[in-house]
Amino acid sequence: MSFPVTDTLMIEPTESENKREIDRFCDAMIAIRAEIHGIEQGNADPQDNLLKNAPHTHRMLLAQSWEHPYSAQQAFFPHNQLHEDKYWPPVGRIDNVHGDKNLACSCPPIEVFTD
DSSP: OBOOSTTOOBOOOOTTSOHHHHHHHHHHHHHHHHHHHHHHTTSSOSSSSHHHHOSOOHHHHHSSOOOSSSOHHHHHOSSGGGGTSOOOOSSOOOOHHHHHHSOOOOOOOGGGGOO
16 A cells, blocks of 8 residues: 555555455445445534544553444444454554654764764
8 A cells, every 4th residue: 555645545456465355455445435425424423433533443442431423343343354353553543644744853863873
């Protein structure tokens, strides 16, 4: 996957991905489109919904309270197959555009590398 243009996603499946993984990806894209449709139709809160809050981390699942208008089941296991093979994102949403525009170098100063 890459993001060649702002607000776009380019997917290039390769021979390293088996059919099962490509099918899982297609199922995820279809589910995301259904979530978008729910917002468009007014069935989901435009500000507090599955898409705005994705990805849902394991820390969110383990939190003492769940204060979203959708269920934790919808957020973490929208498909039964995810009970057996779930990827847990280590962090929530990151503003990549902000990061691209506001670079922060954590490298040591160049003087550290001189003899």
